[in-house]
Amino acid sequence: MSITSGTGKPLRAGRFSLLVRPRTVVVCTALLLAAAAVGVVALGTGEYRLTPGQVLATLAGGGPPGASFVVTELRLPRIATGLLVGAAFAASGGIFQSLARNPLASPDIIGFTAGSAGGALLVIVVLGGGAVGVPLGAVLGGVVAALLVHGLARRGVGGAGGRLVLTGIGVTAVLGALNSYLLTRASFAEAQQALLWLTGSLDGRGWSNALPVAAVLVAVLPAVVLTSRRMALAEMGEDAAVALGVNTARTRLWLSAAGVLLAAVATSAAGPIPFVALAAPQLARRLTRSPEPGIGTAAAMGAALTAGADWLADGRVLPGTPLPVGVLTAALGGGYLLWLLVRERRAGRT
Amino acid sequence: MPRTAPRLAALLVAALALLAVTAALSIAVGTKGIGPAGIWHALAHPTGTYDDTVVRRLRLPRTALGLAAGASLGLAGALMQGLTRNPLADPGILGVNAGASLGAVAAISLLGVQSPSGFVWFALAGAAAATAVVYLLGAGRSGRGAAATPVRLALAGTAVQAALLGVNQAFQILDSAALDKMRFWVVGALTVDNGMHVLAETGPLMLLGALIALGLARPLNAVALGEDSARALGARPGRTRALAVLAITLLCGAATAACGPIGFLGLMIPHAARALTGPDQRWILPFSMVLAPVLLLGSDVLARVAAGSDSELQVGVVTAVLGGLAFVLLVRSRRMAEL
Numbered sequence: 055m056s057i058t059s060g061t062g063k064p065l066r067a068g069r070f071s072l073l074v075r076p077r078t079v080v081v082c083t084a085l086l087l088a089a090a091a092v093g094v095v096a097l098g099t100g101e102y103r104l105t106p107g108q109v110l111a112t113l114a115g116g117g118p119p120g121a122s123f124v125v126t127e128l129r130l131p132r133i134a135t136g137l138l139v140g141a142a143f144a145a146s147g148g149i150f151q152s153l154a155r156n157p158l159a160s161p162d163i164i165g166f167t168a169g170s171a172g173g174a175l176l177v178i179v180v181l182g183g184g185a186v187g188v189p190l191g192a193v194l195g196g197v198v199a200a201l202l203v204h205g206l207a208r209r210g211v212g213g214a215g216g217r218l219v220l221t222g223i224g225v226t227a228v229l230g231a232l233n234s235y236l237l238t239r240a241s242f243a244e245a246q247q248a249l250l251w252l253t254g255s256l257d258g259r260g261w262s263n264a265l266p267v268a269a270v271l272v273a274v275l276p277a278v279v280l281t282s283r284r285m286a287l288a289e290m291g292e293d294a295a296v297a298l299g300v301n302t303a304r305t306r307l308w309l310s311a312a313g314v315l316l317a318a319v320a321t322s323a324a325g326p327i328p329f330v331a332l333a334a335p336q337l338a339r340r341l342t343r344s345p346e347p348g349i350g351t352a353a354a355m356g357a358a359l360t361a362g363a364d365w366l367a368d369g370r371v372l373p374g375t376p377l378p379v380g381v382l383t384a385a386l387g388g389g390y391l392l393w394l395l396v397r398e399r400r401a402g403r404t
Numbered sequence: 405m406p407r408t409a410p411r412l413a414a415l416l417v418a419a420l421a422l423l424a425v426t427a428a429l430s431i432a433v434g435t436k437g438i439g440p441a442g443i444w445h446a447l448a449h450p451t452g453t454y455d456d457t458v459v460r461r462l463r464l465p466r467t468a469l470g471l472a473a474g475a476s477l478g479l480a481g482a483l484m485q486g487l488t489r490n491p492l493a494d495p496g497i498l499g500v501n502a503g504a505s506l507g508a509v510a511a512i513s514l515l516g517v518q519s520p521s522g523f524v525w526f527a528l529a530g531a532a533a534a535t536a537v538v539y540l541l542g543a544g545r546s547g548r549g550a551a552a553t554p555v556r557l558a559l560a561g562t563a564v565q566a567a568l569l570g571v572n573q574a575f576q577i578l579d580s581a582a583l584d585k586m587r588f589w590v591v592g593a594l595t596v597d598n599g600m601h602v603l604a605e606t607g608p609l610m611l612l613g614a615l616i617a618l619g620l621a622r623p624l625n626a627v628a629l630g631e632d633s634a635r636a637l638g639a640r641p642g643r644t645r646a647l648a649v650l651a652i653t654l655l656c657g658a659a660t661a662a663c664g665p666i667g668f669l670g671l672m673i674p675h676a677a678r679a680l681t682g683p684d685q686r687w688i689l690p691f692s693m694v695l696a697p698v699l700l701l702g703s704d705v706l707a708r709v710a711a712g713s714d715s716e717l718q719v720g721v722v723t724a725v726l727g728g729l730a731f732v733l734l735v736r737s738r739r740m741a742e743l
Binding site: 250 | 560563584717720
């Protein structure tokens with residue numbers, strides 16, 4: 055059995071086993087360091103500038119007088135939210151890409167994001183918004199849409215992964231139309247608030263946004279990483295996986311649930327930041343050159359990407375109007391996507 | 405039932421009759437109840453009464469736009485499915501309408517263009533760019549006919565669409581005046597200010613696109629047999645594809661500039677047409693062209709009745725909901741493999 059091994063070493067813990075490839079470990083560590091570095095630089099950027107050394111000293115309890123308030127009270131919550139949300143979106147995207155066996159599958163595309171946008175819009179337009187109501191509506195809407203897609207995709211042509219994607223596209227279209235309709239029914243102020251939320255923004259995020267994401271990541275991510283071997287087998291196709299002793303239906307259900315939970319909690323914290331879920335897992339996979347999904351690496355990549363994009367977008371680095379992070383990720387994601395499509399075409403896989 | 409030419413011609417006449425009935429309904433039904441006599445009065449010899457104004461200034465342009473945009477989008481969808489041989493091809497799903505929207509939004513936001521006549525060219529440019537991407541994806545490697553699978557094409561289109569939408573949203577966030585205009589336009593509606601004027605400016609482009617499209621029916625039939633057979637039959641596949649892309653761009657770009665992005669007509673209608681006619685493009689294209697406005701105008705009448713007097717339900721919402729459901733049903737059925 056050396057389908058996924060490469061030059062890796064298996065680590066075993068009871069009935070779980072994890073294959074550890076040196077390159078993956080190096081890349082993962084490097085990405086985590088990069089995410090931390092982005093965080094430190096961002097903590098020092100703004101009206102009140104600090105060198106990375108001063109930031110680290112402040113975090114350790116020392117640092118210049120007054121820096122502690124700016125760094126830990128004002129900037130840290132937003133940056134922590136960005137890192138955590140990026141990790142959660144990327145992990146969710148990695149899971150769905152693995153399930154659908156397609157590098158373009160992500161919560162953006164298979165219905166979850168449109169559902170959560172619909173839930174949030176309903177709360178904003180019909181119930182008048184609210185700091186608790188909007189995220190809650192988003193989570194409920196996303197979960198309902200995911201359940202709907204999952205239920206509808208149980209029967210039909212093609213593999214289960216392909217059906218999931220296509221059904222998601224159909225449901226996304228219906229929900230998207232209803233969302234546009236809700237936007238036309240809103241007052242102008244409501245429409246502006248809704249649009250900002252729908253784009254994905256980290257502006258004004260605090261610990262109450264970051265902590266739930268952290269809790270879900272801690273609870274779900276290790277289990278997902280431990281099942282990555284089963285996922286790798288499932289990626290070989292339904293029949294092969296069953297023949298190799300993987301209960302594909304159960305694995306699929308559990309992974310879908312984990313993916314939806316991660317996307318839901320991240321969306322509730324920062325809105326549906328586009329393309330992180332799509333791009334981060336693929337970029338991570340290219341770096342590790344690994345045939346495995348590599349959810350952990352994807353999460354590290356997502357954290358670095360999202361925090362970096364927010365640092366660039368909010369007007370402290372580049373001059374100009376502060377933009378919500380979602381605008382930058384959409385533009386970068388679009389470019390990445392075109393590159394991916396061209397590459398795949400050249401490889402004859404499209 | 406054999407699909408003989410006379411029978412199909414009779415069916416087409418029936419479809420045209422259905423279209424006439426729908427168009428009449430679209431003129432007759434509305435919040436303001438106007439009897440047949442009043443309608444006739446307004447159409448034949450108007451004297452400037454209130455009813456005359458309602459019919460001539462509101463309902464007639466709305467119906468005419470629905471006819472033109474519906475025919476364009478249905479034809480574009482049929483052409484796309486014929487070109488890519490992909491059952492899920494649709495100007496909405498593959499991002500062509502989104503490309504046209506982005507072109508229009510950029511023109512509104514960056515250049516301050518206000519009227520459809522101003523941004524139609526930008527919409528055409530956006531549609532052309534998106535169509536080019538789709539063409540690259542759908543035609544297979546170096547045109548050898550190894551077409552993309554339905555899943556891949558639909559995914560690629562959706563992803564392109566998501567990217568375009570993201571940039572679109574950025575424009576709307578940066579420019580709140582654009583947002584206030586765009587949030588109504590992006591839904592897709594036939595209630596356009598000064599509809600006849602808009603139609604006069606976008607109509608010729610739609611007409612040109614339709615003429616090219618109908619002329620392509622026979623070459624598309626040949627191309628469907630595969631590259632080599634098509635050449636043997638005297639068709640020129642490269643030229644056919646290029647002309648098809650041109651026609652799709654004209655049809656989708658002009659229709660989107662006029663009415664906003666209306667999705668899914670191009671998906672549902674060609675499937676319905678194909679169920680009636682079989683695989684011959686010479687019948688599929690005209691049937692799509694006639695049946696699509698039936699659905700569009702029908703949805704518009706339905707939306708008018710459903711929404712009542714105090715609000716507006718845009719037709720784009722109705723077609724997207726119907727079309728999305730049709731899409732899901734299509735995925736669940738066995739027709740997927742048929743193209």
